[in-house]
Amino acid sequence: MRILLVGAGGVGDAIAKIAARRSFYDTIVVSDYDLGRAERTVEWLEARGQARDRFIAAQVDASDPDSVASLALEHAITHVMNAVEPKFVPTVFAGALAAGADYIDMAMSLSEPHPTDPYTETGVKLGDDQFAQAPDWETAGRLALVGMGVEPGLSDVFARYAADHLFESIDELGVRDGANLVVRDDLGNEIFAPSFSIWTTIEECLNPPVIWERDRGWYTTEPFSDPEVFDFPDGIGPVECVNVEHEEVLLMPRWIDADKATFKYGLGNEFIGILKTLHQLGLDKTDPLTVRSANGPVEVAPRDVVAAGLPDPASIGPRMTGKTCAGLYVTGTAPDGSPRAVYLYHVADNEWTMAEYESQCVVWQTALNPVIALELLASGTWTGRGVLGPEAFDAQPFLDLMAKPLADGGYGQQWGLDERG
Amino acid sequence: MRILLVGAGGVGDAIAKIAARRSFYDTIVVSDYDLGRAERTVEWLEARGQARDRFIAAQVDASDPDSVASLALEHAITHVMNAVEPKFVPTVFAGALAAGADYIDMAMSLSEPHPTDPYTETGVKLGDDQFAQAPDWETAGRLALVGMGVEPGLSDVFARYAADHLFESIDELGVRDGANLVVRDDLGNEIFAPSFSIWTTIEECLNPPVIWERDRGWYTTEPFSDPEVFDFPDGIGPVECVNVEHEEVLLMPRWIDADKATFKYGLGNEFIGILKTLHQLGLDKTDPLTVRSANGPVEVAPRDVVAAGLPDPASIGPRMTGKTCAGLYVTGTAPDGSPRAVYLYHVADNEWTMAEYESQCVVWQTALNPVIALELLASGTWTGRGVLGPEAFDAQPFLDLMAKPLADGGYGQQWGLDERG
Numbered sequence: 001m002r003i004l005l006v007g008a009g010g011v012g013d014a015i016a017k018i019a020a021r022r023s024f025y026d027t028i029v030v031s032d033y034d035l036g037r038a039e040r041t042v043e044w045l046e047a048r049g050q051a052r053d054r055f056i057a058a059q060v061d062a063s064d065p066d067s068v069a070s071l072a073l074e075h076a077i078t079h080v081m082n083a084v085e086p087k088f089v090p091t092v093f094a095g096a097l098a099a100g101a102d103y104i105d106m107a108m109s110l111s112e113p114h115p116t117d118p119y120t121e122t123g124v125k126l127g128d129d130q131f132a133q134a135p136d137w138e139t140a141g142r143l144a145l146v147g148m149g150v151e152p153g154l155s156d157v158f159a160r161y162a163a164d165h166l167f168e169s170i171d172e173l174g175v176r177d178g179a180n181l182v183v184r185d186d187l188g189n190e191i192f193a194p195s196f197s198i199w200t201t202i203e204e205c206l207n208p209p210v211i212w213e214r215d216r217g218w219y220t221t222e223p224f225s226d227p228e229v230f231d232f233p234d235g236i237g238p239v240e241c242v243n244v245e246h247e248e249v250l251l252m253p254r255w256i257d258a259d260k261a262t263f264k265y266g267l268g269n270e271f272i273g274i275l276k277t278l279h280q281l282g283l284d285k286t287d288p289l290t291v292r293s294a295n296g297p298v299e300v301a302p303r304d305v306v307a308a309g310l311p312d313p314a315s316i317g318p319r320m321t322g323k324t325c326a327g328l329y330v331t332g333t334a335p336d337g338s339p340r341a342v343y344l345y346h347v348a349d350n351e352w353t354m355a356e357y358e359s360q361c362v363v364w365q366t367a368l369n370p371v372i373a374l375e376l377l378a379s380g381t382w383t384g385r386g387v388l389g390p391e392a393f394d395a396q397p398f399l400d401l402m403a404k405p406l407a408d409g410g411y412g413q414q415w416g417l418d419e420r421g
Numbered sequence: 422m423r424i425l426l427v428g429a430g431g432v433g434d435a436i437a438k439i440a441a442r443r444s445f446y447d448t449i450v451v452s453d454y455d456l457g458r459a460e461r462t463v464e465w466l467e468a469r470g471q472a473r474d475r476f477i478a479a480q481v482d483a484s485d486p487d488s489v490a491s492l493a494l495e496h497a498i499t500h501v502m503n504a505v506e507p508k509f510v511p512t513v514f515a516g517a518l519a520a521g522a523d524y525i526d527m528a529m530s531l532s533e534p535h536p537t538d539p540y541t542e543t544g545v546k547l548g549d550d551q552f553a554q555a556p557d558w559e560t561a562g563r564l565a566l567v568g569m570g571v572e573p574g575l576s577d578v579f580a581r582y583a584a585d586h587l588f589e590s591i592d593e594l595g596v597r598d599g600a601n602l603v604v605r606d607d608l609g610n611e612i613f614a615p616s617f618s619i620w621t622t623i624e625e626c627l628n629p630p631v632i633w634e635r636d637r638g639w640y641t642t643e644p645f646s647d648p649e650v651f652d653f654p655d656g657i658g659p660v661e662c663v664n665v666e667h668e669e670v671l672l673m674p675r676w677i678d679a680d681k682a683t684f685k686y687g688l689g690n691e692f693i694g695i696l697k698t699l700h701q702l703g704l705d706k707t708d709p710l711t712v713r714s715a716n717g718p719v720e721v722a723p724r725d726v727v728a729a730g731l732p733d734p735a736s737i738g739p740r741m742t743g744k745t746c747a748g749l750y751v752t753g754t755a756p757d758g759s760p761r762a763v764y765l766y767h768v769a770d771n772e773w774t775m776a777e778y779e780s781q782c783v784v785w786q787t788a789l790n791p792v793i794a795l796e797l798l799a800s801g802t803w804t805g806r807g808v809l810g811p812e813a814f815d816a817q818p819f820l821d822l823m824a825k826p827l828a829d830g831g832y833g834q835q836w837g838l839d840e841r842g
Contacts, residue, residue, distance in 0.1 A: 192701045231427040277698040280613045282730040288714065291721050291729040298719040302714050305726045309703040 001025040001378045004077040004101070006062050006092050008032040010314035011106065011149075012083035013041045014359040014367035020050040022371065029075050030380075031060035044358075054309040056290055056304040062088040068095025077101045079377070080359050082371060085200065086110055090129055093144065097133075102142055102377070106149030108247045111207060114220070118208050122218045125210065126250050134387040144387045145373060150326045150346070151263075152247035152416075153176055153369040159248070159326040161229060161395035163256045166342055170332035172416055175248045176343070178232040178266025179324035179362070181350065185315050192274070193311045195320065195362040203304060205275050206268065209243035212253045212261040220245075222281075228264060228308035232325045233418055234347045238264035251389035258332070278306060312319045317360030323349045324362050343418040346402075372402055387411035422446040422801045425498040425522070427483050429453040431735035432527065433504035435780040435788035437462050441471040443792065445799040450496050452481035456521050465779075483509040489516025498522045500798070502683045502791060506621065507531055507838045511550055514565065518554075523798070525564050525791050527570030529668045530751075532628060539629050539709035540783045541644045546631065547671050556810040565808045566794060570600055571686075571747045571767070573668035574790040574811055575836075579749040581763040582816035588761055591679035596669045597764070599653040599687025600783070601658035602771065613695070616741065616783040623724060624689065625706045626696050630664035630822075633674045633682040641666075645705075649685060654748045654839060656766045660687035672810035675781035679753070699727060712774050732787070738781030744770045745782050755824055764839040767823075793832060795825055 001024060005012055008030050011039040017031050032038040035225050038057040045051040056075070061067040062084045068091065069142070071078055076281075077397055080096035082089065084103035089109045096103035108127035114121065134371025147153060155175045163170060184192040194201055208220035212421035224242040231238045246263035253261050267275070278284045283306055288299040350360040357364055384395045390398075404410020422445065422530035426433055429451050435810045437451050452461040459478040466472040481504045482488040489512065493501055501517035503510065503526035510530045517524035529548035536544065550610070551567055558565050568574060576596045584591060613623055629641035636742075645663040652659045667684035674682050686694070699705045704727055709720040748766025755761035769782035778785055794811070797803040811819075825831020 159737070255775050268578060270825045273694060274698050274702065280703075281699075283704070283727065285730070287731045289726065291726050293719065293721045293725070294709065295720065298714065298721055299716065300721055300726065302717055302730055304727055305710065305712050305721065305723055306704065308704060308710045309706070309723055353540070 001079055001374065002075060002342070003028045003079045003081050003374065004068075004075065005030050005083060005228045006060055006068060007059060007079045007082070008038040008041045008083035009083065010360070011366050012162050012364035013170040013314075014082065014364045015083055015371055016041050016045065016055065016358060017357050017359060018364075018367055018371045019056070019374070020045045020303045025054070027056065028073065029056045029058050029074065029077065033059070033061060035059040036156070063091050065091045065094035065098055069098040072096065072101050073098035079104065079374060081374065082106070085197075089234060093130060093133070095371075096144070097140060097142060100142065103144040104148050104373060105146055106153060106366060106370060107187050108146050108152070108250070110203075110386055111210075112247065113208055114152045119220055119222045122210060122220055125218060126245065126247050130387055138386040141385055143377075143384050145377075145384070146387060146389055147247040147251050148373045148390050149177060149366040150369050151253055153366075154326060154346055155248050155328050156251055156390035157369075157395045157398050159256050160391040160393070161399060162328065162330040162342065162344060163258075164395065166334070167330060167332045167338070167340060168335045170256070170330060172260040172262065172329075172331050173252050173256065173328070174261075174331070175246065175324050175330040176230045176232075176241055176266070176329050177264070178230060178236055178241060179322060180236045180239075181320055181324060181362070182383055183311070183320045183321035185319070189289040193309075193313070193316045193319075194271075195313055195316065195324070197307070197313055197361060198310055199303060201305075201309045202275065202278065204245050206279055206284050207245040208264070209245050209248050211243065212249050214259045218250070220372045226278070227262070229330070230264065230266065232266070233343070233416060234323055234325065234343060234346075236323055236325055240269050240272070241266045242272060246331050252391055255389060255391040297403070314363065317350065317358070319355050320350050320360055321346050324383060326365060326366060327416075337372070341420040344415065345418070346415045355379065368411065368413065372398060375401065422500055422795065423496060423498050424449045424500045424502055424795065425489075425493050425496065426502045427489060427502060428452050428503070428505035429459040430504065431450055431781070432787050434462045434735075435778060435785045436502065436504055436792060437466065437476065437834075438778045438780060439785075439788055439792045440556060440795070441466045441476070443585060445796040446475070447724055448477065448496065448601045449473055450479050450492065450498065452475045452479040452492060454482060481637045484512050486512045486515035486519055490519040490694060491512050493517065495519035502795065503527070506618075508759045514551060514554075518557060518563060521561070521563065524565040525569050525794060526567055527574060527706065527791060529567050529573075529671070531624075532631075534629055534739050535641070540641055543631060543641055544641060545584050547668050551808055559807040562806055564798075564805045565806070566798075567792045567808060567810060568668040568672050569791045569811050570787040571790050572596060572674055573746055574766055576749045577672055577811035578790075578816045578819050579614035580673045580677050580751070581814070582813040582820060583749065583751040583763065583765060584679075585816065587755070588753045589752065589758070589763060591677070591751060593671050593681040593683065593750075593752050594669075594677065595682075595750040595752070596667065596684040596748070597653075597687070598664060598685070598747050598748050598751065599651060599657055600742055600743060601657045601660075602743035602745060602783070604649045604732070604741045606740070607755065613731075614734075614740075616734055616737065616745070616781060617690075617821050618728075619731055620724060620728050622728045623699065623727075624697065625666055626686070627700055627705050628666040630666050630684070631670050632664065633670050635680045639671070645697070647685070650748070651685065651687060653687065654764070654766060654837060655744055655746065657744055657746055657768075661690050661693070662687045663693060668794055673736070673812055674699060676810060693838070702795050715816040735781070735784065738771065738775050738779070738785040741781055745786060747786060748837075762841040764841055765836065766839070767834065767836045789832070789834065793819060796822065
């Protein structure tokens with residue numbers, strides 16, 4: 001296996017660091033628009049003796065399929081691992097196919113709201129552009145494994161596991177994500193510093209949330225709908241969660257039999273209030289405004305100004321404490337006919353991810369899962385062709401490899417199963 | 422009297438329109454950095470036959486004392502009426518003195534927070550720079566009447582009236598400002614559109630609020646301190662008010678005997694939440710940030726971006742409904758020795774100010790009071806020298822002229838007195 005990693009930002013960097021401790025591949029080309037960023041990742045591994053001549057830094061333009069394809073061909077790449085912003089999904093996806101490589105990403109092609117009824121009907125859905133190209137991938141005999149981060153990704157693996165091993169029939173597949181992360185300034189005061197790109201967070205939180213029901217199919221609601229306090233494990237505790245547009249709702253119903261699929265994000269009241277205010281003042285907008293400046297009027301997008309004023313999420317790890325939990329709450333009927341409710345989850349503790357990987361926990365947790373998936377593909381445990389989600393594959397070997405101790409060749413990452421009434 | 426009006430924005434324009442119906446002066450030179458804006462005001466009056474050869478449009482640079490002084494000398498100005506942003510107070514103030522003219526403003530020179538204890542101690546206070554120059558004005562035999570809008574302004578007139586006519590001793594002079602204004606878009610949906618410059622509103626609301634007490638002198642608190650629901654008259658009803666930095670607290674204790682002076686602004690919970698969020702995200706900042714744009718990185722101040730994204734307050738009048746109330750809540754002991762609480766107030770209804778003056782009510786209410794003051798100075802009813810606040814003058818003739826019917830030569834603007842237990 002020869003991997004082209006496209007993007008050496010927070011998640012790409014963590015993918016390289018996690019993969020560096022494994023031996024299932026021959027080469028990883030770490031590429032970025034900013035070559036220096038790719039080089040820093042490789043140098044970090046070399047300085048710790050983990051690169052072992054398997055890592056190469058390269059420059060790439062993720063917005064250009066030809067740039068991706070030519071870099072892949074140059075290095076005889078078998079798998080393109082996409083770790084850039086979702087807006088570049090179409091070009092990296094096309095570049096991989098053009099190079100005859102398999103493809104993995106952690107977010108799917110973007111949605112567009114319904115032109116007249118954005119808060120009841122779907123328009124272009126997340127991943128629609130990719131699924132429309134499934135015949136091309138099938139014909140080429142290549143695999144595009146889409147949505148293979150933590151959410152989407154591990155959450156979809158949990159869905160498949162629940163359907164195969166825990167339930168006779170499923171009422172709802174409900175992804176529930178929550179954290180108790182706190183970031184402090186040098187004086188120890190708590191500051192507002194989102195642990196994930198505010199640009200992407202605004203995008204997913206202010207888009208109309210999508211829900212799937214067996215009788216209705218996919219439909220949308222107003223942002224922040226159906227607030228629910230969900231009790232997260234491992235000391236995180238209760239967090240207010242609301243509907244947010246997310247890939248799992250588009251993926252799970254394609255492969256798993258259930259009455260309903262939802263995604264609720266534990267944004268908390270404070271963050272929901274902030275996002276609502278940004279929207280109310282038009283500060284979420286991506287169209288440029290004309291603004292006065294010392295150098296005369298300039299054109300800037302308000303959302304870019306919001307992002308520029310906040311700390312870089314990749315930089316806040318050392319000032320952050322707490323844990324993040326990704327998981328799936330499944331309700332339905334157990335094989336014995338009794339009602340069952342189960343929360344399947346994985347928790348990442350920032351203190352541990354920083355100490356082990358110098359990577360903050362939200363970014364590290366996202367990066368873990370595609371590395372496990374690549375290892376299952378390398379060993380032939382997972383095989384497939386066409387455009388497939390994580391739930392199209394057997395969940396058991398994934399969860400086994402994830403939980404198996406390091407000493408036994410696993411990843412040593414426990415996942416949890418809470419029986420809840 | 423020959424008046425130089427500096428600034429033809431919303432308030433300056435309304436001053437010209439209100440003054441145009443009076444005859445106490447010979448000439449008003451309407452000036453602005455943007456000559457076209459000054460010309461529009463004069464043309465509006467001419468089109469209605471109200472100019473009567475008394476109005477002249479001119480260009481001025483309010484940031485340059487020489488520009489103000491030379492324009493004043495050119496037109497043999499006796500009174501400079503400052504109607505620009507408070508940051509230009511020092512230069513307009515200096516220009517007026519240099520030209521040997523009297524001076525009126527509606528906001529005082531800006532404050533600077535205490536360098537180490539901004540939320541307990543005052544630093545440079547509102548108006549400090551102006552009061553420091555009082556000897557120059559006294560020596561020159563000229564008057565600077567500072568803080569003569571509605572708040573500060575009419576509120577200070579009410580303070581003097583209460584001290585002279587309603588109370589034996591005063592516990593608290595509490596300015597309380599509230600409104601029930603609503604702005605709608607073309608579809609009739611309520612939108613967020615502040616009725617006053619968001620730039621100035623952020624400035625006054627996020628600066629540490631100042632309070633005066635007899636035993637402590639001036640001190641400051643955290644922003645939005647001491648929330649209090651105040652019941653406003655004329656159908657406005659209860660509004661949540663919080664401490665805000667304002668000139669009255671600096672002016673009243675210099676001339677009126679009281680135990681305490683406060684200013685609380687009826688921002689309402691929603692607006693307070695918005696301002697807190699802007700502050701939390703650093704979007705209130707006036708230092709430029711480097712932000713990506715289609716034309717490469719640009720330097721913009723986040724507060725300018727917030728302002729650029731909102732409707733111009735001067736333009737929202739036609740889409741606004743409701744009333745605004747400015748007033749002073751006074752508690753203490755009545756001349757007969759009994760406890761007394763009185764709210765003295767003036768209400769402006771947007772529907773009426775738009776119909777009568779094509780001026781939105783918040784701006785119009787601010788403009789009304791300096792015109793009345795100029796008329797009292799023109800008639801010699803008010804006289805003074807040095808740097809004086811409105812409470813240094815007899816309140817009775819002001820309130821009489823304000824309330825007297827139009828037919829009898831007054832302004833026909835009723836003010837109210839609520840006895841409150």
